[in-house]
Amino acid sequence: MKRLPGIVIAGLASIAAGAIHGGAIGLHAEHPQLARIFIVVTLAQLAWGLSALLRPQQWLLPVGVVINGAAVGGWIATRIVGISWIDGLEVRESPQLADSLCAGLGIVAATVALAALLVGERELPQVRLALPSFAILLLTLPAMWNGASHLHSEGGMAHADDHGAAEAGQHDPATTPIEQVVIEIPTTGEPTFAAWPRPYDPDLPLDISNVENVSAEQESRAKALIELTQRELPTWADYQTALDGGWQSIGDGSTGFEHFIKRELIQDDKFLDPTAPEALVYKVEGAKRTLVSVMFIAKTGVTVDDPSLTNFAGGLIQWHSHDNLCWRNNAQGIPVISGLTDGAGNCPAGSVRAGGNNAMVHVWITPHLCGPFAALEGAGAGRSNVSDSERVDLCSAAHEDSPTTPTTVVTTDPTATTLAPAPTTTAAPSFNDTGASRISLGGFPGVTADQQARAEDLLYRTREILPKFASTKTALKNGFTSIQDAGTGVEHYINWSYINDEHELDPNYPESLVYQVGVGGKRTLVSAMYMVGDEYELATVPAVGGALTQWHIHNNLCFDQDPFVTGVTRVVGVTSADGPCSFGIRLHPNPMLHVWLVPQKCGPFAALEGVGAGQVIAGESRLCDETHGHG
Template structure:
């Protein structure tokens, strides 16, 4: 090149290095999925290597390698916005975030620039413009990495831990559960579900991914005044300190453990204020011992049913009227339909009993034939009526 470097290849090489840098950062955010993290490191290394190679050489083989790896990376990003990759734990469909979107955009830019550079090998760019382009890509990649780090450490409600210590009453019996579980949960800290006996790597990976996806997706429902338009209706249990909103359409659909379609939302009650603290996922048409439930997260997650709740008709749908009394009777004008579809909580707010903790009380629900729960960790009475 007599008058300078090929401008397209210069841009492509810089973009590839930027995409690789963001991927290196992302790998560190997915260490709970060892295989996925390793694959991301390899992809990042190849993107950086091929990008640097193109900056040093404009040989066709070098450029083609950069184009191929970045086209693959961008295509995988598009695919995983809509579908899971089942043979790689943690590589599941999720909504676009700033960091991964920038990473994919840089990869796509590298691929397109490489392709144009191959078709127009004589296209040059002045040194000043190449410097501006390099700086722009560098700033974009740095901003994406900073946003990614901030995103991981910004989930949840950290302002009030009182409910975890005082309002969530738990069974005091010794049920022989692992002393490592449950343990206090703080969504501002890295997700750590490790060290629980009997939980295999796949179960840990699935449970961790569910927590991560819930932290990412559930805040879309934070405004309790807007969820009615989506089909959510209160079951009228705000007197317990927590209010459940259920969505019958989501209960009947085929989505499973999907933060974009949570069957029930749990809000902490403070006068007229409502703070979203948990999703309550409901498995429609399944039994509590269904392998797809039991094996999903193993003993990390506690699926349960409510077989002692009494319901009555409300203005906007069924509402809780109370619980069965000692004689097995409901309050007047209400019925007990028996145990229904299994459900499990995932908390986006701090909780002393972990991210899958139960809402405790007399109406807490049963997790097995003998009523034992493994998602409780404190001592106290059960007069609160929480679920």
């Protein structure tokens, strides 16, 4: 009897492939478009396979080749480049057991059907189905079983759908590969979103939940990435280990953070892999370097808004790039940063603007006020496809809550390179600051009645008038711009046009406003920082409160550009006193004086701590007015 050779085998293989596809439909329910495609492929393969078994006819063969060939072709595409126009398949995936067996069965069905089409009908005995059916069943069952824990990659990371194992607590984050980690995120009713970014401390329970525009799958991937980075990155805790491994410094240690990059890792096939980090970030404190973060760098040509990046963790992560850096080769021939481009995009003589469009993102292994994916401050923040106020990797003013009654603030600089502290002058408490506008500043030795009166008047006027700038939005409308130092715990907004105007120590025209950066990026106005014009030095500042009011300067800060030309600038690093900036420029050291709205340990005119304290007259002790301090 004439029969079509192999059509029965092709039919069985097609049915098996359809069954495996059918078992995966529910696993892709978070992507409706993809789930519908699985439904269509399942029905097509099952229908063709059954037709080939029950009513084998010549015209079925090309149909079977097309159906199963298309299924296999789609699978190959998702394993090589991804399919950008199908939600859930935008990013290349790694082959896994279930989908590989399914593709293999599809290849068998398409190949055998094509062979039968080419050969045509032949005189053949009746086919015995028991053995081929059993063989295909042996392939199908493990594929369907494994499909229940299928790892569906998106953005290079994976999630496991084996919910039972997750609920049973079988994943140990200290030993389980990131590809096997899943976190169940139950949802009920209308979602209530929490502020993001929020402060992060690796020693505390990780909380990245309830963030807008973040799916449960994206949250799971982000959490797994943070945990794996915390576990793997300390391999390079000693920067000498990084040097020995091929990482090279880009010479930006004067900014307070130094990046060590291994350029060949940028073009490899690993994505967000802390076992092969493209860049390591060390905090610099003198000769000491402390590993604080990884900086993952995407391949050249992958922009910050590429779906393969943005789909990974949704609204939790903001990618950025550095397209305004200038580079030169050092004496060893290693590329190092030499500065920033000017307004026209040009680099200084002897340096070049080399690329810089690679997308980057940080993952911190040390506490950070602006979250586990925070960018650096100032020029180190780079540029993104959204405004700074919209970025979720900065403690942006856009994330602040409405101003509330200020609370006691301890102003510290947790990330800056500190200078040797000056000795302090203290006095025993007797007139503690209550936070009221009108307080007595008596009891401090060496202060005359006139000096006390002037200091009390300045404090009163400041506390009465300055709160009109409580919102950073109001500050921005009045010409103030941030110098991007929120990573220190406080952020300075400066109106550069006020520094050399006719107003001095006037809370209606304060040269600088100081905001405390709180939970979720909330800004609370805590102080004015009055600055006097270029004609003043520390020895000639206005006489206000005598020993009560100690002025200071900052002669070791580096900025990315001249604000008296552009109206805006950012702090990009520090240098030694009177030393050059290897990155950015120094500005004129105008004398400054803080006047606090909230009580401080060292009194209402206290400076900040660390680098924020600046420099005082040589030989002068640092003032700590505990007489009028609090806490």
